[in-house]
Amino acid sequence: MNTGIIKAYILKEITELFRSKFIIMVYLLPTMIILLFGYGIRLEVTHSRTVILDYDKSKLSKDLISKFEHSKYFDTKVSNTTEDNILNEIKKGKVDVFIIIPENFEKRILKGQKTEIGVFVDSSLPMRGTIMQGYVEGEILNAAQDYIKNIPIRNLITINNRNLFNQSMRDENAIVPGLIGIILFVAPAILSALLIVKEKETGTIFNFYSSPVGKFDFLISKLSVPFFLHSINIFILFLWATYLFQVPFRGNFFIYWITSEIYILISLSIGLFISIITRTQIVALIATVIVTILPGFLYSGIIMPISSMTGSAYIEAHLFPVMYFNHIIYDSFLIGQGFSSEKNVIYFGILIFYAFALLTLGTLFMKKEMR
C-alpha cells in the first residue's frame, strides 16, 4: 500500500467532485429520495393469507367470516386447530393474519357488553403489517355494525391487536427504514461506478495502466471516496428518519451504523463490477440503477414480504444482500433486539461475508490493462 499514491488520487477525486459540483448530487439525491418516497408511497395490500378461529359459531361470527371471504384483501380460511399451531404458521411466514373470535361474541354484543377480538398480524414487514391491520379492523367493525344497527359498536368491540414485532405502526415507520436500505444500496454503487468509468471513457485510465500504481492502491483510493462521502449519508438519513418522520429508534445506534457501513461496502463492490464491464458513464449509470434499484425495492419488504415469497423469488430474495440489511435496520428502528437476536447476528455475518466476497471478486476481475 502506497499512501502517497492513495492520497494523491483521493485529493484528485475530491477536487473534481467539488469543481464539477457533483458533490451536490451525492448529498441531494439520498435526501430527495427519502423525502419523496417517505411522503409519497402508500401501498395497497391484497390477498393476505388469513386464518380465522371461530369459538362463537353464531350468526354474527358467520357473517363476519363471509365478509372476509368476499374481500379481495383477504384469502380467508376457517380453521379448527389450536391457536399455537396457527401462531407457529405465522412465524414460519405461511399465514399473515390470524383472527380469533371469542365464545359468546354475539351474545355479549347483543347484551351491550364489551367483548374482545384477537388479531395477530405478521409485521415482519412493518409496512404491510400496518396496512393489513387497518383492513382487518375496518372489516370487523363494519360487519358488526351492519348486524346491530342501533348500538355504537365501536365501544363494544375491542380489537386486541398484536403485531408480532411492532406495536405502534405508522406508514412512516414502515417505509422509511426500508428507504434507507434502498438508498444506501443504490447511491454508493452509482458513485463508485462513475468514478472508475469516467476515467475509462475520457482516457485518463491510461495514467493508471501505464504507471506503477498498484491495482489495490487504485481501488482503495477510488472506493474510499464514495465510502467516506456516503458514510455521512448514514447520519443524514438517520436524522431525517427520526426527526422529520418521527420514526422511533429503539435499537443500538452502533449496530445501525456499522451495518450501514458494511452495506455501503457491498454497494461499492457492485459499482466496481459495473465499472469493469461498462465503458461509458451513461451506460454505467443506467446499469447500476437497474441492478440496484430493482432488487433494492423488491426485497426491501416494502412491496412484498419475503416470507410470503415462494419458489425462485424466495431464493432470489435470499441471494441479494438487501433483505439481510433491511432486517437489521427494521430491528434497529422498531424493535431493538439488536445482537441479542440470533437472526440479526447471522444476517450481520452474512453481510460481512458479502462485502468481503464481492470486493475480493471485483478486485480479482479488474484488470490493469486495456480491453
Added chain:
Amino acid sequence: MPDLEVKKVTVRYKEKIAIKDASFEANSGEIVGFIGADGSGKSSLMHAIAGVKKFEGEILFKGHIYHNPKEAERIKQHIGLMPQGIGLVLYPLLTVKEHLDFFTAIRNLKKDDEYLQYRERLLKMVGLFEFQNRQAGHLSGGMQQKLSLICTLIHKPKLLILDEPTTGVDPVSRRELWQIIDEIRKKDNIIALISTGYMQEAERMDKILLFENGQIIAKGTAEELKELVKNYVYLETECKEECFSFAKRTYSLKPLNVPHADPELEAVFFINALKKYKNIPEINVEEREIKIEIPEVVMEAIGLTKRFNNFIANDHIDMVLKRGEILGLLGANGAGKTTFIKMLLGLHPIDEGQLILLGKKIESYKDRLELKSKIGYVSQKFALYKDMTIRENLIYFANMHQIPMSKALKKIDKLADGLGFKEYMDYLPTELPLGINQRFSVAVAILHEPVILFLDEPTSGVDAIARAQLWKLLHQLKQKWGISILITTHYMSEAEYCDRVVVLKQGKKIIDDTPQNLYQKFPDAKNFEDIFIKFHEEKN
C-alpha cells in the same frame, strides 16, 4: 544485446488483428519513429510495449522479459506512455500545477532541488509556466498536448513511448520539444519510441519503422526508406493509372516519361497506398443540388474581442472572408484561433466588436438560427456520438439537417468513398484511430452543403494520404460550390494551399497576406515553417 527487443508481438482486439508479428530492436539513446497510415497498428504496438494491452510474443527491456501486462508491471516505473488523443490523459477540472503534483505523487518522486528545477524547466519549455493555475479544460488543444507531454516526462522515463505527441502542437513548440527529447536521450540515455504524422520529424529519428495494415513492412533510416521509393517519384504530370499527384509531384507505379523528383518521406506513404489499392480514389464533388446566390464577402469581423476574466484571448481582431476563398488561420498554441472560431459560431459570446455573416449583422441568437444551415463546422476536439457507429452518426446528422433519407444515404456513400473511410462505417468512433475519426467529422460538416466552412485543425493527426485527399476535397468544394473556408492548421506546408493566411499571436493579428507575398518578403525562407518561426522569434 540490445536494450529493447520486441519479438514477434501480435495484438488482437476481439477478432481483429491490430498488429501481427512485429519485431524490432533498439538501443539506449536511440529514437525509433513509428510511421504509417491511420489504423496501421502503431498505437497497438506501443500499448503492448508499454504493458497496457495484452499481446502475444515477447518483449525484453534491459534484462526484463515480459509477455503480458502483469509481467510488465516491474518495469512500469521506467516507462512513460503518452497515448494518442488531445488532452486524453488530462483531468479537465484540475489545474496545470495540480496535474504535475498528481503525476509526481503517483510516480513516487521526491521533491528535491533537482526535481524542482527540472519541473520548472519543463513548464517553461512548453510555455505553461505562467498558466499553472489554469484548469486543463481551459487550455487550448496544443497546450493540453504539451501538458500531457510534460506529465509523461516528469519521472524521467527510461523508455519513452509517445503516440503522436506533436499532433496539434505548433512549429515553434515542436522544435523545442524535439530539443528536449534529444537532450534527455543523450543525457539520460533513454529509448524513445515516437509515432508522428510529420515527416520532417520522422527524418530526424535514428530508425524508422513503417507500418502498413498491421505489419511492419520496412525498417531503416529515412534515407534508406526514401531510397526504396525513389524510382516511383516524378515531377508533377498528367497520368491515368496507378498514380497519384499531389503537391508538385506525381507518384506512379508505372514508369512515366518525365524526370524523377527528389522523394520526401511522404512518398513512402503514397507509393504504399498505390501498391495496396492500385488507384487512390479520386475525390469528386458534384455540383450543388440547389444553386444559391453568395455575397462577395461572406464573413466580416470588426474588432472582435474575447476575454476570460482578465485574460484577453482575442484582442480586437479584424478579418474578412470572401466568397470562394480558403483562409488559413495560423498561430502558436493558445494564440486564440479556436476562441475566434467559436466566437464566429456563437459558442462563445462576443465581448466586443461586430460580426457580419453573409451580409447579416449578428446581434442575437435568432440571427444565427437562420444561418445555421449555411455553416459547417469541425471542432478541434472530436464531436461524434461515441455510442453510435459511424454510419449511424452520419445518418443522424443528415436527419438533423433534414436531408431526405435516400439522398442522405447516397451522399454518405460518396463521401465515404472519397475520404477513404468506407470500410470503417460500422465501427464505433472509439474503436478507430484519431485520423480516421477526423475524416468523419469533415464529412458531417459538409453533408448539408454549407456556404461557409469553419475547420479547426481538421488535418491534425491525419495521415499523409488522407491529408492530401482532404485538401483536394477542399479545393473542389471551393471550385464547384464556391464555398468559403476558414481553416486552422499546424502543418505549415498546408499554409501554401491557402489563398491567404492570417497569423494570430497572443490574441492579436500580426499577419494577413497571401503566401506568395510572404515568400517574397522572406526570400531566404526554405518553407513556410521558416517564415512562421521568424515571426515568432522576432518579437519574443
